[in-house]
């Protein structure tokens with residue numbers, strides 16, 4: 001059995017010379033350092049160099065490459081599909097010509113993306129070469145400094161760490177006999193939400209940093225031919241209102257910001273039945289959102305450009321009465337929050353008679369839309385920063401710190417089980433998240449965060 005105690009040899013660094021004066025009156029103790037003096041300045045300069053290295057490669061640059069790679073990958077998939085369509089359809093006639101034109105356009109998009117990717121990689125490569133040289137320098141310096149470690153504190157520590165790791169690994173293997181999973185009713189084939197990976201994509205929109213509030217995503221029940229489309233709504237007036245929805249043909253086009261198509265809800269902003277608040281969703285080729293200045297659910301039919309609405313229960317909060325928040329700040333005009341999941345469409349809101357605690361209602365698609373079943377929860381709306389639905393379970397987030405948003409709460413509509421102890425973390429790229437929505441088709445969570453559009457992979461058990 002090895003001992004894990006840290007052994008620090010208390011070597012005699014100093015030679016003590018005692019001398020007594022002849023008179024016997026003074027006692028003098030002279031200390032003479034036999035060691036070379038420790039080069040503190042050198043340690044400091046290495047420290048600075050190491051910090052510089054870390055700073056020069058930021059995560060943003062890495063993410064940039066990721067996003068572009070993803071864009072190229074998606075476009076290539078699309079291109080492949082189109083080519084096979086052309087192969088099947090080509091009768092040497094009009095069909096073939098049209099398909100060919102589409103492929104040409106796609107090819108052009110891929111080329112644009114590849115160009116961007118090439119430039120990004122080139123600049124990152126230069127950066128990493130410089131950084132590598134610096135890192136070598138830092139390593140060399142550290143090795144030199146280690147020769148000052150006569151008492152071998154560092155090397156012993158390292159040895160200890162290694163042994164601790166071995167021990168932990170050994171213990172882990174000992175306990176690795178799999179625990180039988182706690183049986184849970186499986187309402188959703190994919191099981192329970194356990195994690196959010198990502199960000200998978202992270203990008204500014206075409207608007208740059210002009211609009212801090214908004215939402216984006218992919219219609220989980222798209223109209224035929226619109227399966228690859230992405231929608232984007234930015235609150236273009238007072239961080240509160242919008243009067244049009246923007247569509248992009250694919251993920252890469254929304255990330256790069258090319259070729260949008262705008263569909264106008266009303267010619268002025270705001271006006272009756274235009275959008276208030278960021279938590280909108282698109283479902284079944286229609287946009288669902290809080291109606292301007294009324295406690296109602298609005299639906300904008302994208303193909304017919306017509307609006308229908310349905311009122312919320314009496315006294316429901318609107319016009320910033322019951323927004324989401326954290327500490328003493330609130331996310332303005334977030335009285336209503338729309339959500340999509342495997343079972344359809346939902347709206348989150350609250351009323352004074354539920355003490356400002358979240359109420360969840362189904363939204364039924366009929367004409368006009370209407371509210372279905374409702375659930376009253378004990379979650380105070382203002383203590384949450386946002387909510388989303390997945391597999392019939394309502395999830396709420398809170399602000400943990402600038403880098404992290406925590407999914408801390410869940411309410412299961414089937415069992416009415418409420419939990420406040422979830423600890424699923426969302427890694428943020430910006431401080432605030434203004435909207436969150438889950439798409440059951442690609443199982444991604446779409447977030448709008450201080451002008452940036454971000455997505456995460458939902459991981460189920």
Ligand SMILES: *[C@@H]1O[C@H](CO)[C@@H](O)[C@H](O)[C@H]1NC(C)=O
Pocket residue numbers: 133134137141
């Ligand atoms: C390496 O370190 C030396 C001194 O420690 C310094 O003069 C030199 O500029 C460093 N080189 C780089 C590439 O940082």
Ligand SMILES: *[C@@H]1O[C@H](CO)[C@@H](O)[C@H](O)[C@H]1NC(C)=O
Pocket residue numbers: 283284285286301302303304365367
């Ligand atoms: C939009 O309008 C069309 C034409 O009336 C209709 O077929 C479709 O169901 C409507 N969509 C929604 C979501 O109501």
